[in-house]
Amino acid sequence: GAVVSQHPSWVICKSGTSVKIECRSLDFQATTMFWYRQFPKQSLMLMATSNEGSKATYEQGVEKDKFLINHASLTLSTLTVTSAHPEDSSFYICSAPDRNTGELFFGEGSRLTVL
Amino acid sequence: KNEVEQSPQNLTAQEGEFITINCSYSVGISALHWLQQHPGGGIVSLFMLSSGKKKHGRLIATINIQEKHSSLHITASHPRDSAVYICAARGWGSQGNLIFGKGTKLSVKP
Numbered sequence: 001g002a003v004v005s006q007h008p009s010w011v012i013c014k015s016g017t018s019v020k021i022e023c024r025s026l027d028f029q030a031t032t033m034f035w036y037r038q039f040p041k042q043s044l045m046l047m048a049t050s051n052e053g054s055k056a057t058y059e060q061g062v063e064k065d066k067f068l069i070n071h072a073s074l075t076l077s078t079l080t081v082t083s084a085h086p087e088d089s090s091f092y093i094c095s096a097p098d099r100n101t102g103e104l105f106f107g108e109g110s111r112l113t114v115l
Numbered sequence: 116k117n118e119v120e121q122s123p124q125n126l127t128a129q130e131g132e133f134i135t136i137n138c139s140y141s142v143g144i145s146a147l148h149w150l151q152q153h154p155g156g157g158i159v160s161l162f163m164l165s166s167g168k169k170k171h172g173r174l175i176a177t178i179n180i181q182e183k184h185s186s187l188h189i190t191a192s193h194p195r196d197s198a199v200y201i202c203a204a205r206g207w208g209s210q211g212n213l214i215f216g217k218g219t220k221l222s223v224k225p
Contacts, residue, residue, distance in 0.1 A: 009155075038156075042217075043201075043216065043217050043218070044203075044213075044215045045215075046213065093156070093158060101163070102146060104160050104163070105160065106150075106157070106158040106160060108156070109156040
């Protein structure tokens with residue numbers, strides 16, 4: 001079945017550095033990729049929606065200059081956390097919908113820790 | 116604004132027990148998702164429902180649109196079912212703009 005592969009699964013970085021998270025759709029084309037964030041003991045929250053070949057749409061309160069999203073191909077979407085700070089430490093996860101059924105396929109998630 | 120409430124928040128069961136997790140939402144939706152999140156964080160989509168009932172193996176999901184309520188049932192529970200189960204309601208806009216419940220942490224003891 002459809003799979004979304006996400007990596008890295010965890011990353012530790014120093015404050016001020018940038019971190020890139022990749023999500024690849026395997027066996028299907030993902031024209032849309034959703035990016036979520038989950039803080040400890042909280043619900044998942046949608047951060048942004050990336051669309052292949054066009055600019056991402058960001059949810060209210062999410063800084064587009066800080067969370068750069070690129071969806072350059074039908075199988076790859078990336079999220080770059082620029083100039084990361086400790087408050088950006090979180091669990092980031094992507095998902096892509098099946099164009100026909102609307103079912104969502106999730107990546108494995110990336111746990112970011114900023115020191 | 117749609118609110119999604121799940122109950123119970125935590126659930127401990129003995130292996131073999133029948134388990135029910137409930138989800139209520141406050142406004143009309145286009146679909147409701149049941150998701151399973153493992154301790155490492157990875158999420159698996161179990162069901163997407165817009166009406167009626169779906170069954171997959173030992174898992175059954177039902178939805179009552181009029182009452183704005185959905186349930187997830189696990190028959191003959193097993194320790195490997197231990198995870199956080201999340202319901203998420205989708206409105207009429209973007210497929211990914213889901214309102215997530217806080218999750219139900221299920222622990223099945225052998």
